[in-house]
Amino acid sequence: MLEVRDLIVDYDKTEVVRGISFEIKKGEIVSLIGANGAGKTTTLRTLTGLKRARSGSVLLEGQAIQGLPAHRIAGLGLAHVPEGRGIFPFMTVPENLEMGGYLNRDKASFRRNLETVFERFPVLRRRQHQLAGSMSGGEQQMLAIGRALMGNPKLLVLDEPSLGLSPVMCQEIVRVLTELRAAGRTIILVEQNARMALRLADRAYVLDRGRIVLQGRGRDLLDNPNVRTAYLGLATAVSAPASPA
Known part of the structure; x- marks a missing residue:
């Protein structure tokens, strides 16, 4: 569905996305997690045409979309739900x-x-x-x-959908995204709530200072000791049901 290769993006003359590559297959949820400033939102804004990359390629179903204006990209099937709604x-x-x-x-x-x-x-x-x-x-x-x-849309791009919401409403977001995946929707999700993002994700990528440092199935990253220490705290094993492989 989407293929990103060697994407480099500057922000105020500072390189904030540093040559990342990843892909999204049709019908899956892919999560990007990382600390504030890791480059997650900048990546999404670049995919949907709100930010221009310095270099790299973005292919939607094999068609190059990097450099196109946002309204053209929306017309090709990328729908962006921005942080702050x-x-x-x-x-x-x-x-x-x-x-x-x-x-x-x-x-x-x-x-x-x-x-x-x-x-x-x-x-x-x-x-x-x-x-x-x-x-x-x-x-x-x-x-x-x-x-x-x-x-x-062919691809739904969500930036921090649970931000500022109560625990009850966060569970409602989980319900909605689970139903959308079951209906065949393809979703890329950025979430500060890393535990929620990894529970939902078929696959996930961990960004650190503009680079992808880890990748894998969401349930595998939930159990990764480095991820648990850096993004999930020092909690005991996660008991929530994992996403399907």
């Missing part, structure tokens, strides 16, 4: 969702996508007459994901 607070829920489906000129398809989003996120149907800014943080995150799904 990026909803339109003074628009209603349906108006926000319409913004996510603006490339879909087929009215019947648009209505089907809208109904699918309402089925997956019942809270959005209940809140559809509200302004988005009046909803809770968790509801806004559901709206941000639903808006991205309105374009029926």
Whole structure:
């Protein structure tokens, strides 16, 4: 689905992504984890055209997309849910969702996508007459994901979806992402909550100061002593069910 090779990205003349390479296969969740400043968000912004790489290649289903503007990349099937959600607070829920489906000129398809989003996120149907800014943080995150799904993307790019949410809403995010994977969605996930990210991930990459230093199946990295020490604390063995191989 996506292949990244030797990606180098500067930020304010400082190299923050240093020649990373990774791939994402169709239908899997791939997580990027690492400390603040490791280059995770910069990587996502580069994939979706919000940041320009100095060098390297990004291929979506074999097509080179590096250097294309963000709206072109969105049209090719990459949907970005940014850190902080990026909803339109003074628009209603349906108006926000319409913004996510603006490339879909087929009215019947648009209505089907809208109904699918309402089925997956019942809270959005209940809140559809509200302004988005009046909803809770968790509801806004559901709206941000639903808006991205309105374009029926090939690859869903999520940056810190659990940030600032209660434990109950974090579990709701886990439920949603698990259901999306079961439905065949391909997802790249950046999460500061490394334990949650690795539980969800089919595969994961660990970034440290702009470089990939570890990679493997999510459940294997959960048990990796270096990962547990650096990102999961010194807790005892993780008891949550692991993601499928």
